[in-house]
Amino acid sequence: MATLAKMGRTVAVPLLAKRLGIVTKSVRCMAYWNKDWKPGPYPRTPKERAAAAKKYGLRVEDYEPYPDDGFGYGDYPKLPRISDEAKDPYLPYDTPHNKRFFGEPVHVDADAMTEDRWNPTRTYRYPMNQMRLWFIAVMSGFFFLYWLGNKYTIFNPAMPKAYPNDGKKHYTFESTE
Template sequence: MALASKLCGLSSQLFRNKAFLYSTARCYSDKPMPWSILWKPGVYSEKNHDKIAEKYNLHPKEYKPAPQEECVGDYPDMPMIGPAAKDPYYPYDIPTYRKNYKETVHHHFEIMGEDRFSYGYKYRIDLRLASAIFIAFMLTLFGITYLLEPYPSFMPVMEKQYPQKGKVHYTFESANP
């Protein structure tokens, strides 16, 4: 009985959550159902061009199969645009990946995360220029270190002072007898 009440409480919490309801309705509203086996790349044929484009949610004029050496089957040739290059203010269905449900992605989508190399992102400084600046800076530091090696730096310290034998410097006994 307690298990049933816990399960009913859990289901009522899920249905009160508007984000859960919205994502469920958005994901399962269209046909076919979003099972990955439905989007496995098949064999490309010119006569099924329109059906294949519809399978990947593309217009027939936009659909072009990927080269066979890159991808097997009828998967479309998508541009390499990483999530960092997309609009950050657009209300994506999956904001972590800046992706919408049923959006066709590049077949190397797993290497294009924001924590990896950002394809299509325009950097403020060109990567070659940034690499050249880094190498020049490091060579400058190594050069300064090499040139100043004959002139070591140290902290000046006086020699250790030890108390003389037979002379009492301090005592823990009271001065008044």
């Protein structure tokens, strides 16, 4: 019975879909190519600068591209570093898990500034130098214990194997008769 059901799905459904004009398989992928996401060239003139600001949905006064230093950011806007954790959690975002509105430009480091990762605006309880010092101190302590453990190894003391009648044959497989 299961074979008939499987055969019916593989034969009848495509024929029915073809007769009704239903497309069962996607003909074309709806995603863009990476070249479509690539920023344009660095704006040199005020006209190019205004066109780039319009492209990213910014005012010309607010638009500032990254410097043309060879990193390849092109005309992408230099946005302030505000992580998702620092944004208001109660706003009705279009994409709530990223805390973004539709058409909002994304920071270059947005993949690193999600809620569970790096937050550049966060102030820590201890200064970074003190955290580094404690890290080095703890790791040095573990290294010292590792070195000490390798220098003075612990092993089970064992005597040589004790056999009865040492050096003499103490078993036989021949019959005594």
